[in-house]
Amino acid sequence: MWWTDEQWSELIDPARCGMCADAHLEENEHSILVGSTEATYFRLVRNQAHAGYSVVILREHVTDLDRLDALQLNAFWHDVQRAGKAVGAAFTPRKIDYLVMGHRAPHLHCHVFPQHRDDDPLRNVDIAEGPVYLSASELGGSVAALRETWRDFA
Numbered sequence: 001m002w003w004t005d006e007q008w009s010e011l012i013d014p015a016r017c018g019m020c021a022d023a024h025l026e027e028n029e030h031s032i033l034v035g036s037t038e039a040t041y042f043r044l045v046r047n048q049a050h051a052g053y054s055v056v057i058l059r060e061h062v063t064d065l066d067r068l069d070a071l072q073l074n075a076f077w078h079d080v081q082r083a084g085k086a087v088g089a090a091f092t093p094r095k096i097d098y099l100v101m102g103h104r105a106p107h108l109h110c111h112v113f114p115q116h117r118d119d120d121p122l123r124n125v126d127i128a129e130g131p132v133y134l135s136a137s138e139l140g141g142s143v144a145a146l147r148e149t150w151r152d153f154a
Helices: 005-012 020-024 070-091 135-152
Strands: 031-036 042-044 056-059 093-101 110-115
Touching: 031 135, 042 070, 042 135, 056 070, 070 093, 070 110, 070 135, 093 135
Parallel strands: none
Antiparallel strands: 031 042, 042 056, 056 110, 093 110
16 A cells, blocks of 8 residues: 555655755765765665665755756756766676666666676565674775776766
């Protein structure tokens, strides 16, 4: 059963949106800020079951792609592509999957989900796989590598 009308209204309310509240922070419960643009925040997800797993979050509280005008849409996808290039350069995956969902967190964002040589290409994508949490130094190294490649693709 889908969310009730009341639950959905609460989820789409920008005043209650978790992404609006913490996407701009250096660190939050789920991720670490790698970089940002006028349109988005690029964050490394703490669960690194797939090395380089990141998310690009639109700054503005918008629930779906169809609510963006052409300039906003272009800026969002440009930043998603840039994030993918950064992840590719830093982590050399075989393939990167790009997932836009938002039925749990209806704030426009795209999961940048690397697939590596040891991953099963026939297995469905599971963003909750793992979890694999790196040590502070390993996580810091991943963030530093991504920040460098993010700048390279500016």
